[in-house]
Amino acid sequence: MIENPRADELVDAVAKWIDSIRPGLPPRDAFLARVAANVLSVVRRELQLGPQADAAAMERLSALLGETGEVKALNALLCEKLRSGEMDAETPGLIAALKANITDQIAIDQPNYSATGS
Amino acid sequence: MEVDISEGLRALAPKLGCETVSEVQRLSAGASMETWAFVAQGAGGRQEMILRRRPGPFDEEAARSTSLATEAALITAAEKAGAPVAPLVRLCQPEDGLGEAHITARIAGETLGRKIVTDPRFEEIRPRLAGQCGKILAQIHSIPPAGISLKSADALGELDRYESLYRSFGTERPILELAFQHLRKHAPAPMPEVLLHGDFRNGNLIINETQGVAAVLDWELSHLGDPAEDLSWLCVNSWRFGMSSRPVGGFGDYQDLLDGYLEAGGVEIPLSRVRYWQALGSLKWGVMCLLMYSSYATGTTTSVERPMIGRRVSETEIDLVNLLEAGL
Numbered sequence: 001m002i003e004n005p006r007a008d009e010l011v012d013a014v015a016k017w018i019d020s021i022r023p024g025l026p027p028r029d030a031f032l033a034r035v036a037a038n039v040l041s042v043v044r045r046e047l048q049l050g051p052q053a054d055a056a057a058m059e060r061l062s063a064l065l066g067e068t069g070e071v072k073a074l075n076a077l078l079c080e081k082l083r084s085g086e087m088d089a090e091t092p093g094l095i096a097a098l099k100a101n102i103t104d105q106i107a108i109d110q111p112n113y114s115a116t117g118s
Numbered sequence: 119m120e121v122d123i124s125e126g127l128r129a130l131a132p133k134l135g136c137e138t139v140s141e142v143q144r145l146s147a148g149a150s151m152e153t154w155a156f157v158a159q160g161a162g163g164r165q166e167m168i169l170r171r172r173p174g175p176f177d178e179e180a181a182r183s184t185s186l187a188t189e190a191a192l193i194t195a196a197e198k199a200g201a202p203v204a205p206l207v208r209l210c211q212p213e214d215g216l217g218e219a220h221i222t223a224r225i226a227g228e229t230l231g232r233k234i235v236t237d238p239r240f241e242e243i244r245p246r247l248a249g250q251c252g253k254i255l256a257q258i259h260s261i262p263p264a265g266i267s268l269k270s271a272d273a274l275g276e277l278d279r280y281e282s283l284y285r286s287f288g289t290e291r292p293i294l295e296l297a298f299q300h301l302r303k304h305a306p307a308p309m310p311e312v313l314l315h316g317d318f319r320n321g322n323l324i325i326n327e328t329q330g331v332a333a334v335l336d337w338e339l340s341h342l343g344d345p346a347e348d349l350s351w352l353c354v355n356s357w358r359f360g361m362s363s364r365p366v367g368g369f370g371d372y373q374d375l376l377d378g379y380l381e382a383g384g385v386e387i388p389l390s391r392v393r394y395w396q397a398l399g400s401l402k403w404g405v406m407c408l409l410m411y412s413s414y415a416t417g418t419t420t421s422v423e424r425p426m427i428g429r430r431v432s433e434t435e436i437d438l439v440n441l442l443e444a445g446l
Contacts, residue, residue: 114362
């Protein structure tokens with residue numbers, strides 16, 4: 001993989017350019033430009049945090065299900081067990097694993113989202 | 119057919135009790151509903167008004183939302199029940215040439231949730247808002263539904279509807295899956311249904327520094343159902359705008375909301391029922407975010423907003439996990 005510039009640097013450069021032209025845009029486009037800059041922030045964080053989050057999720061789901069596989073397949077298997085009633089909110093370790101996985105996902109999607117009092 | 123809104127409003131001036139109409143300005147660019155602001159001037163002075171109109175056709179049978187005529191009836195009934203609303207000025211008629219539309223007064227104040235929960239201007243009024251919301255909901259729930267065309271929804275019906283939507287996306291999200299199963303298993307015993315606002319949350323309330331809640335907006339999702347649904351939608355963390363430690367809209371506490379509701383004649387609702395519906399609210403919002411993303415994924419819409427909102431599903435998932443972890 002090319003080291004310089006890294007993918008997250010490229011994404012950052014575009015986000016900065018969008019921010020620089022935003023003040024001159026009509027309101028609707030200014031709003032969409034802000035959304036676009038946010039999209040790039042998600043992409044940047046996914047590039048930086050995604051591989052680690054994915055590996056951790058795989059480990060947690062494997063431990064919970066006693067199976068190995070990719071996160072997508074493990075999530076599908078877990079959903080199947082939840083649908084069939086084989087697993088539910090009482091299943092030991094289930095909520096903890098889901099909470100850890102979604103905490104990593106939120107760090108990518110919306111790091112400023114406050115969920116402490118929910 | 120393109121309608122000249124300024125022209126239409128000017129022609130309507132006598133029926134609005136004014137002489138001239140000016141400063142016509144489009145406020146929202148929503149595809150299904152347009153909002154316009156204008157100033158009506160006459161012997162009675164200067165009055166700011168809002169026109170809401172549906173530019174396209176509307177199938178009331180199939181739609182989740184109500185017609186603008188029903189919305190007008192709801193606003194009038196809510197006002198009569200004592201709830202703060204932007205009073206109806208006119209339900210437009212075919213001869214008005216504005217299509218399906220109604221006109222209300224424009225109420226001054228703030229609607230942006232983030233400002234309401236953080237701006238120092240609202241510091242003094244903020245502690246009173248939860249109690250006011252309880253009182254207003256009791257007033258709304260006291261409206262006799264006879265003569266207003268509304269659909270019914272209960273918890274299991276809502277779970278069915280949103281689950282089939284979720285299934286249609288073909289996605290596998292364990293937290294949403296767990297929430298569907300859990301909420302289905304733990305649905306509370308039904309209560310007598312009441313007339314609900316249907317979208318009563320921070321963002322649909324006009325707040326001012328002196329009165330607090332000055333008007334309740336956006337009646338189009340009104341339906342008949344469980345009173346706890348309205349109380350809890352206001353508590354969904356997605357509408358707390360970062361102030362998650364204040365469960366009611368990011369500005370207040372559960373007890374103030376429930377006390378306000380009870381004191382104004384509402385039935386006693388246990389907190390557990392509110393928390394149940396709050397989880398159902400988060401689940402519904404999560405599925406709605408997936409729905410908005412799917413309109414991008416299938417090519418129906420191309421706006422950058424749509425895929426981005428798909429990344430808001432995780433906020434509902436963390437809220438659901440927290441509620442489930444707390445035993446709801």
